[in-house]
Amino acid sequence: MEDVNHTKLETRGYDMFYGDFQALREVHIKIPANQITAIIGPSGCGKSTFLRTFNRMNDLISDVRVAGEVILDGCSIFEMDPVELRRHVGMVFQRPNPFPKSIFDNVAYGPRANGLRDRAQLGDIVKRSLRDAVLWDEVKDDLGRSGLALSGGQQQRLCIARALAVEPQVILMDEPASALDPIATLRIEELIQTLKEKYTIVIVTHNMQQAARASDYTAFFMMAEDRAGCLVEFGPTQQIFTRPQNKQTEDYITGRFG
Amino acid sequence: MSEGTATVSKSVLEAGEGAPDRCTIDFQDQANVARRRVVQGIAFGLLWLAGIAAVLVLLFVAGYVIARGAGTVAADFPGFLLDPPLGGLSAEGGISTTIVTTFYVVFLTIGIAAPLGIFAAIYLVEYAEGVENSENKWVSRLVGVVRFGVETLAGVPSIIFGLFGYALFVTTLNEHTGGFSLISGSLACACLLLPVIIRASEEALKAVPRSYREGSLALGATQWQTVRQVVLPAALPGIITGIVLSVGRVVSETAVFYVTLGGTHNLPTSLRQGGRTMAMHLYTVATETTAYEKAMATGAVLIVTIVLINLIINLISRRLTAGLKGR
Numbered sequence: 001m002e003d004v005n006h007t008k009l010e011t012r013g014y015d016m017f018y019g020d021f022q023a024l025r026e027v028h029i030k031i032p033a034n035q036i037t038a039i040i041g042p043s044g045c046g047k048s049t050f051l052r053t054f055n056r057m058n059d060l061i062s063d064v065r066v067a068g069e070v071i072l073d074g075c076s077i078f079e080m081d082p083v084e085l086r087r088h089v090g091m092v093f094q095r096p097n098p099f100p101k102s103i104f105d106n107v108a109y110g111p112r113a114n115g116l117r118d119r120a121q122l123g124d125i126v127k128r129s130l131r132d133a134v135l136w137d138e139v140k141d142d143l144g145r146s147g148l149a150l151s152g153g154q155q156q157r158l159c160i161a162r163a164l165a166v167e168p169q170v171i172l173m174d175e176p177a178s179a180l181d182p183i184a185t186l187r188i189e190e191l192i193q194t195l196k197e198k199y200t201i202v203i204v205t206h207n208m209q210q211a212a213r214a215s216d217y218t219a220f221f222m223m224a225e226d227r228a229g230c231l232v233e234f235g236p237t238q239q240i241f242t243r244p245q246n247k248q249t250e251d252y253i254t255g256r257f258g
Numbered sequence: 259m260s261e262g263t264a265t266v267s268k269s270v271l272e273a274g275e276g277a278p279d280r281c282t283i284d285f286q287d288q289a290n291v292a293r294r295r296v297v298q299g300i301a302f303g304l305l306w307l308a309g310i311a312a313v314l315v316l317l318f319v320a321g322y323v324i325a326r327g328a329g330t331v332a333a334d335f336p337g338f339l340l341d342p343p344l345g346g347l348s349a350e351g352g353i354s355t356t357i358v359t360t361f362y363v364v365f366l367t368i369g370i371a372a373p374l375g376i377f378a379a380i381y382l383v384e385y386a387e388g389v390e391n392s393e394n395k396w397v398s399r400l401v402g403v404v405r406f407g408v409e410t411l412a413g414v415p416s417i418i419f420g421l422f423g424y425a426l427f428v429t430t431l432n433e434h435t436g437g438f439s440l441i442s443g444s445l446a447c448a449c450l451l452l453p454v455i456i457r458a459s460e461e462a463l464k465a466v467p468r469s470y471r472e473g474s475l476a477l478g479a480t481q482w483q484t485v486r487q488v489v490l491p492a493a494l495p496g497i498i499t500g501i502v503l504s505v506g507r508v509v510s511e512t513a514v515f516y517v518t519l520g521g522t523h524n525l526p527t528s529l530r531q532g533g534r535t536m537a538m539h540l541y542t543v544a545t546e547t548t549a550y551e552k553a554m555a556t557g558a559v560l561i562v563t564i565v566l567i568n569l570i571i572n573l574i575s576r577r578l579t580a581g582l583k584g585r
Contacts, residue, residue, distance in 0.1 A: 055476060087478035097469035099488050109487070110477035159473070166478055 008033035008170060008200040009054060014068035016049060016058065022228040023049050027068075029219060029234055036192060036201045038211035038237065041221035042257065046229025047204045048094075050221065051172050054202065055089040056082040072170070087114065090163035091172045095179045096155035098147030098162070103130075103139050106147040106158055110166035125165050132198075133161035134191050153184025160191065164199075171195065173203040177210070189214045208253060212241050220249045320561050327558030330551045338555060343523040343539065349549035353556055355525040359440075359533035360563070362526065363515070364508045366444035367451060372501055374448070375455030378408075379497075382456070383463040384485050412453035419450040420514040428518055436530025438520030443532075446518045447511055451504045458500025462493040491579070498575040505567050509560065512537045536560045 009031040016024040024046045031037050039047045049058065054072070058064050059082055070077045077085050087110075098106050107126040116122060126143065130136040135157040139145070147158050156176060163171055173192070177185035192201060192214060205211050211218050218240040222232045233240060233249045244250040251257060331338045334352065341352030386401040423446020427435050435442045466489050474484040490497075512535075520532025521542065534542070536556055544553035 057472065057476065060472070060475070083478055083480050086476055091476040093469060093472065093476075095469060097467070097473045099470060099473065100492055109474070110479070113474075113477060113479035113483050113487070162473075162477065 038215035090168035330555035379459030443519035462496025
């Protein structure tokens with residue numbers, strides 16, 4: 001099966017260590033542009049760690065060492081300034097984490113950090129981002145309200161709007177619906193489907209139905225004997241869930257462990 | 259998911275059908291529960307007593323001083339507050355210059371210690387963490403020394419800071435500070451406050467959730483932008499609490515000023531002139547004159563001043579944070 005879309009993100013022989021502990025080993029993956037790629041696997045297999053590689057969030061942890069290559073649009077991310085990288089690769093976290101600021105200031109935060117001061121332009125960006133995150137209609141009457149006053153699902157959409165406001169190319173999502181109720185989860189999933197037109201989305205999930213339902217490609221991670229995370233299988237979601245090539249993948253998706 | 263729902267509704271059905279007519283829970287452990295409740299009652303009672311005792315001590319001390327001093331203030335009102343002290347064995351006059359000097363010293367000391375202390379705390383919490391584990395052993399050792407220094411300074415008695423201030427600011431730097439002066443006193447007292455402000459600010463910064471920092475960095479903000487725009491505003495109430503405590507310390511500090519501020523009851527007209535704070539005045543009047551009631555009156559004004567300052571700063575802090583948070 002040939003990729004219809006070109007490769008947006010690629011890792012080649014990517015290893016990661018926390019001190020002496022190897023957290024990821026020899027990961028080779030090509031993540032296609034404008035598709036939703038789900039990362040699944042049992043707890044502790046390094047899914048989140050792998051996701052946080054792409055915007056170099058792991059840099060914040062001391063004692064982390066990496067080897068191999070991680071490439072965004074042909075450029076090695078380790079040669080980029082992480083601040084610059086994160087403008088291109090946005091992130092939505094597991095628990096909604098709006099700043100204790102107004103809705104407007106939350107969404108305008110990224111553009112402002114980049115140096116945009118023009119009030120009218122900021123207003124346009126805030127409006128567009130909230131629309132794209134399907135939150136606009138619920139909050140348009142009072143953008144001065146605190147982001148913390150919203151419901152959990154609304155907060156997570158606010159965080160997505162906040163990420164969209166800096167116009168990234170890739171959006172990383174770390175179990176974005178795991179702290180939400182089923183209805184809010186469904187809304188987030190629908191939202192993610194509309195976002196793939198403009199963005200490449202990589203989403204970590206522990207919910208296999210969510211991966212099967214909401215993604216185009218699926219990567220299955222698994223711990224090796226020494227607990228290092230390895231990529232076991234990667235392919236179109238339909239294939240992973242109907243005709244897995246690897247025995248471990250089959251065992252996992254059929255619920256035999258994990 | 260659907261399976262789970264089915265199981266739940268089934269068990270609910272069963273429970274409905276098979277529910278017994280009488281209560282069938284085994285209550286033989288009632289004595290046990292009662293015993294534990296008694297223990298809880300005693301514990302709560304003791305805690306309550308401790309709380310009440312703390313408030314009573316405060317009310318008693320403040321109440322005694324205010325009750326004894328209020329009469330003197332009222333007998334010469336508003337002269338006591340508006341007239342300068344005239345000195346002498348019976349401490350004639352009011353305390354106006356000492357009130358003004360107290361405010362001078364508060365503003366100066368906080369003005370010096372607050373920025374230094376807050377910046378040091380930001381360094382320790384936001385930047386030193388990474389440095390501490392860095393390859394460079396010397397830098398990480400230096401950070402360790404700074405931390406240890408702050409902790410040690412917090413336990414040093416204030417008269418030591420006073421003597422240090424006397425030796426350095428009053429004597430050695432006499433040419434620049436004018437000897438016993440506002441600037442000497444404020445610098446010495448700022449040394450005393452630094453650990454207080456650093457530790458309060460450190461606690462406030464550490465209490466800011468990691469997720470705020472990550473959220474900001476993930477949006478392409480630099481670390482400084484993150485600190486400035488997200489972490490500091492979130493930590494502000496805690497930092498301000500530290501400042502409030504420090505203001506209280508300056509207002510009530512006597513030992514440091516006794517050996518650095520001189521003690522003249524004239525109003526200082528420049529930073530290089532000495533003066534006398536309310537706390538110093540209280541001490542002087544109580545020990546060197548026969549006007550004990552004037553000392554009490556000064557104490558009453560001192561306590562009311564501290565309460566007022568705390569109220570005002572809290573009010574400002576609430577306004578400030580409400581404005582930042584959005585509605």
